[in-house]
Amino acid sequence: MSDQAIILFAHGARDPEWAVPFDIIQKQLQAARPEVQVELAFQDFMTPTLEAAAARVAARGARRIVLVPLFMAQGGHLKQDLPLLAGKIREQHPQLELQVTPAIGDAPEILQAITDWVLRSAS
């Protein structure tokens, strides 16, 4: 087990089916990197919270967390809520290195993959 963890942070919803694509991504990542702790965390409606997920991976020995916002777009959740949550985690776990990646909607290769998929779906 490495000392690295990946936390995938998603919005959450009341409908349990909502989490399915995020579960699939988590499983694909875990299969590709079996030595890394890969966890899901949610803003609302679903558990664990981001704080709980960070505490869990820290308790299991993580020293470095890469936090990936699985949000398509920039809004209040990413601009206001996420920096506050990241600040709390840094206070609670000062030994942890916490890196926050861009959101999926800020990644040109993801947008291109979506464009390509729409072109195939619409032809």
Add this chain to the structure above:
Amino acid sequence: MSDQAIILFAHGARDPEWAVPFDIIQKQLQAARPEVQVELAFQDFMTPTLEAAAARVAARGARRIVLVPLFMAQGGHLKQDLPLLAGKIREQHPQLELQVTPAIGDAPEILQAITDWVLRSAS
């Protein structure tokens, strides 16, 4: 100009920056298929609505609309709201053929692209 239109349907938000990735996808699609009408539409907070976008492309001669939900996950918007909206559009424009694609979170190739991007971001 073909008689086909693509409408990209997204959630919408109060923050104007929220629409940026969807604008990029729209522009990439329009560049790839200049003969097709490619429009954005929003569930909430932003305009046009899906009904207004459908009326616009129909007025410009579209006979076939491919409606692409740019939602990561299945929840109330896709399960309840979208079928109602699609039904309304079919009533208002009986001459139109309206095809609704899966959501981006239901496309295995999009989930794989996200997984691959996380692996690169987290290494």
